[in-house]
Amino acid sequence: MQKLVVTLDIQDDNNKQKAIKLVSSIPGLDSISMNMKEKKLTVIGDMDPVAVVKKLRKNYYTDIVTVGPAKEPEKPKKPEEPNTVVQVSDFIHAMQAHNSYYNNPLYSRYNGYARSVEEDPNSCVIC
Numbered sequence: 001m002q003k004l005v006v007t008l009d010i011q012d013d014n015n016k017q018k019a020i021k022l023v024s025s026i027p028g029l030d031s032i033s034m035n036m037k038e039k040k041l042t043v044i045g046d047m048d049p050v051a052v053v054k055k056l057r058k059n060y061y062t063d064i065v066t067v068g069p070a071k072e073p074e075k076p077k078k079p080e081e082p083n084t085v086v087q088v089s090d091f092i093h094a095m096q097a098h099n100s101y102y103n104n105p106l107y108s109r110y111n112g113y114a115r116s117v118e119e120d121p122n123s124c125v126i127c
Contacts, residue, residue, distance in 0.1 A: 001070035
C-alpha cells in the first residue's frame with residue numbers, strides 16, 4: 001500500500017472530475033481524494049506512482065509532494081538501557097590501551113651514480 005500526494009493546477013470542479021477520472025483508470029487503487037483548497041490529489045493503493053503522475057502530466061501541471069507507505073506501523077518503544085555508560089567507558093579504556101598506529105621504519109635512500117667511461121672521447125656518438 002502506497003500513498004501518493006500530488007499538487008495539480010486545477011481551477012474548477014470540471015477539471016477536478018477529469019483528473020479523478022484519469023487516475024481512476026489505473027489498476028490497484030483503493031481511494032482517490034481531492035482537496036480543492038490546497039489543490040492536492042491523494043491516491044492510496046497498490047499502484048505505480050510514476051504511472052499516476054505520467055497520466056496526470058498529459059493534461060495538467062503536476063508536482064509530487066510525497067510518496068510513501070499508506071499507514072506507518074506503530075513501533076513499540078524500547079526502554080533505554082542504563083548500561084550504555086559502562087559499555088562506553090570500557091570501550092574508551094580498551095582504545096587507550098591499544099596503539100592504533102603503526103610506526104613505519106625509516107629506510108635510507110640509496111642514490112645511485114652510474115659512471116660512464118669512454119675509450120675514445122672524440123668518437124662519433126651515432127657510430
